[in-house]
Amino acid sequence: MLRTKIKVCKFCVNKDEDFNYKHERKWRMFINERGKIIPRRMTGTCAKHQRKLTTSIKRARYLAILPFTSEMIR
Amino acid sequence: MKKYDTTFVIDGTLDQNQREEIIEKYEKSLKKLGGEFDRIIRWGMRKLAYEIKKRTHGYYVIFYYSAEPSAIKPFEAEMKLNENILRFMTILFDGKHPENIRDEGAPGSEKIVTVDSTEDIQPFEDDSLEIDDDIDMESVDDESDSDETESLNEDEIDDDDEESELSGDDETEDIQDKEDK
Missing domain, CATH: 3.30.70.60 (Ribosomal protein S6/Translation elongation factor EF1B)
Known part of the structure; x- marks a missing residue:
C-alpha cells in the first residue's frame, strides 16, 4: 500500500477558528453525500477542531442549513 | 449582560x-x-x-x-x-x-x-480538489473496484493505512445493506 499523504488539520494550518454554523459551504466539505459527518481519520482534522466542527454541523442541521440526510435517500 | x-x-x-x-x-x-x-x-x-x-x-x-x-x-x-x-x-x-x-x-x-464568505472558504475548496485529483490517479492504478466510491472520503481510504481500509470496507457493506432493505 502506498502511504503517501500525511494529513494535517485544515483548521490548524489555516489558523481558522471561525466555527460559526452559518458557513454552509465550509461545512459541506465535512459531510459526505449522505449527509454524514466525515470521520477525522479521513479528513485529518485534529480532535479539538473536529469537536467544534461537529457542533457547528449539528447546529446547522437543526436550522435546515445542512441536511440530516440527503434527498436521494429519503 | x-x-x-x-x-x-x-x-x-x-x-x-x-x-x-x-x-x-x-x-x-x-x-x-x-x-x-x-x-x-x-x-x-x-x-x-x-x-x-x-x-x-x-x-x-x-x-x-x-x-x-x-x-x-x-x-x-x-x-x-x-x-x-x-x-x-x-x-x-x-x-x-x-x-x-x-x-x-x-x-x-x-x-x-x-x-x-467565498474568499474565506476558498482555501478549503482548493485543498480538497487537489486531494481528489491525487487520489483518482492512484486509486485507478491500484484497484479497479472503485465504481461506487465517488465521495472524497471513500476514495481516500484506498491509499490509507490498513486499519482505515478495514473500516472503509465496513462502510461500503453498510451502504449495501441499507440499499437492500
Missing part, C-alpha cells in the same frame, strides 16, 4: 410585509425584555435542507444583541407560539469574528452588504 445570536427561519410562503411584521414584533419584544441590538441581519430566502411543515423555503433572520440571560427564556417562549417561525436557535455569540454572510438589509433601505 451577555451577547447572544438568535437565528430564526420564517415561513417562505409569507410575503414581505408579513415577514417584516414578524421581525418587528420580535425586535420590539426583545427590547421590552431589556435587549440591546447590535445588528439585525436579513440573510434572505434560502432553500431548506429538508422540508419543515411542508415548506421548502425559509427566510433567515439573525439577531445580534446583548441581554440578560433571564430574558432569553420568555423570548424563546414567544417565538415558539408563532407558527410562521419554522425554527429558531439562540446561542452565545463568541464575538471573535465578523459574520461573513450576506445581509439583504431591510426592504426599502437598499442596503445590500455583500460580505460574501
Whole structure:
C-alpha cells in the first residue's frame, strides 16, 4: 500500500477558528453525500477542531442549513 | 449582560410585509425584555435542507444583541407560539469574528452588504480538489473496484493505512445493506 499523504488539520494550518454554523459551504466539505459527518481519520482534522466542527454541523442541521440526510435517500 | 445570536427561519410562503411584521414584533419584544441590538441581519430566502411543515423555503433572520440571560427564556417562549417561525436557535455569540454572510438589509433601505464568505472558504475548496485529483490517479492504478466510491472520503481510504481500509470496507457493506432493505 502506498502511504503517501500525511494529513494535517485544515483548521490548524489555516489558523481558522471561525466555527460559526452559518458557513454552509465550509461545512459541506465535512459531510459526505449522505449527509454524514466525515470521520477525522479521513479528513485529518485534529480532535479539538473536529469537536467544534461537529457542533457547528449539528447546529446547522437543526436550522435546515445542512441536511440530516440527503434527498436521494429519503 | 451577555451577547447572544438568535437565528430564526420564517415561513417562505409569507410575503414581505408579513415577514417584516414578524421581525418587528420580535425586535420590539426583545427590547421590552431589556435587549440591546447590535445588528439585525436579513440573510434572505434560502432553500431548506429538508422540508419543515411542508415548506421548502425559509427566510433567515439573525439577531445580534446583548441581554440578560433571564430574558432569553420568555423570548424563546414567544417565538415558539408563532407558527410562521419554522425554527429558531439562540446561542452565545463568541464575538471573535465578523459574520461573513450576506445581509439583504431591510426592504426599502437598499442596503445590500455583500460580505460574501467565498474568499474565506476558498482555501478549503482548493485543498480538497487537489486531494481528489491525487487520489483518482492512484486509486485507478491500484484497484479497479472503485465504481461506487465517488465521495472524497471513500476514495481516500484506498491509499490509507490498513486499519482505515478495514473500516472503509465496513462502510461500503453498510451502504449495501441499507440499499437492500
